[in-house]
Structures are given as structure tokens and as C-alpha cells.
Amino acid sequence: MSTATKLSPQALAEACADAMWTGDFAAQRLGMVRDHVAPGEAVLSMTITEAMLNGHDLAHGGYVFTLADTAFAYACNGYNQRTVGHQASITYVAPGHLGDRLTATAREIHRAGRGGIYDITVTNQRGERIAEFRGHSRTVKGTHLPE
Template structure:
């Protein structure tokens, strides 16, 4: 379902709404696009994004720089909490690194909603490599702000 089809948010199923919101956000998310991230799956309150670790993403130890891992998790968090046609931003986030990422790894960040209130939400994001090893755990707190992604 495309946001450009002219359909209103009220005309869409929850799944189609989440997909249309993601498409609209993706169009302007140059940071996520520039890093080569891909949206693998989006649903209401959920999103899975992936990214291949490139040589420029390595730190002085030859391992994935934590900032890139955080950015992947943060992007999955953003797409998970913006699927309800309410503009939502990160209010607070933390990450725990569990294992190093290595050049050539394909990292996958899977975000799931734990709580969604009137203006706030809590989301957990798990980052794994292509061998299924846990790389990091991220928790994000969201805040709904004024505006929508699609016409009501």
C-alpha cells in the first residue's frame, strides 16, 4: 500500500497503515538509507531492519563501532513506534552491547512494542548477526508529537 495512492489513514487496515507510514518515513530518512539499511518487515508496533557492516563502520579495534549498532537499533525503534499514523520521536534510549559485530556481518534489529500509552511508549530492540548471535539489546522510550504521516 502506497502513501501516494491518496488513501486516507482511516481507510487502511492496521497492517496497511503501518506499511504506508513506513513508506512515508523512509522517503525522507536519508541517514538510514545512506547506511544501507533495509526494512525487512513492519507491522503495528514492530519493525525489523537489517544492515551489512562495511569497513567504514569499524572502530580502532577492527570491530563494529557501537554508534552504528545503536543507529540500526534506533532506526528499527523509529519504524516500530511510527506505524500508527502519529508522529513519534525517541524520548530516551539505552543499549547494552553483548558481542562484537565484525566486518561483513549482516546485523538485524528486531523492535517490539512493550507499552503504548496516550503519548508514550516503550520498545525493546534485539540486534543479532547473521549467525543468530545476540550483539546488543536496546530499549527505547517514545513520545508522540503533533502531526501525522498520512492524511486522516
């Protein structure tokens, strides 16, 4: 029996997240923090810095998308199958501001075969909704941990 198959689902999700985090330089350099991972779930947070502001002095949508997309990645990669984004969309409902602590909460909606659907809500430190993101995943060859 492999190491991966000996782990509980929660321990497997955490081990996969740790393996991904090692090379996730984008998330690390943007100051993201993994607040929670579980099978089909992830919560990541990030503080909006001056470098993340657009010409309207608001959080650039690309950074909000990146946070949501990263939570999506950790939610769908907790089963020890390499999984990539196949399609994603985002709806911005309120602006983020300098110093806001944004939190992206991802949850699995459906997972079957090689595909999955995940909804991610981005909120600020006051719990106000900033964006809604939906991602479709596709598993590819490979694992995060040895089989």
C-alpha cells in the same frame, strides 16, 4: 473518512513506513533494509562495512545503536502519529565484525497516551545476540499520512 482511517492496521503501518523512508537519508545511506513492519514492530538489517569499523577493527557501537534506533523509529511510527525517541539505552553483549549482517528486531512492550516502550534486539547473521536496546517514545504533533 480519511485515507489513513480506511487502511487496515498492517497497511497503515506499511504506509507510514513508506512515508518515513522517503526522507530517511541516514538509513538509506547506511544501506539499511526494512525487512518487516507492522503495528508496534519493525525489523531492519544492515551489513557492517569497513567505514563502520572502530579502532579495534570491530563494528562501531554508534552504528549498532543507529540500526537499533532506526528499527525503534519504524516500530513506534506505524500508527500515523509522528513519534520521536524520548530516551534510549543500549547494552552491547558481543562485537560485530566486518561483513556481518546485523538485524534489529523491534517490538512494542507498552503504549499508552503519548508514550511507549520498545525493546530491540540486534543479532548477526548466525542469530548471535550483539546488543539489547530499550527505547521510550513520545508522540508529537502531526501525522505521516493525511487525516
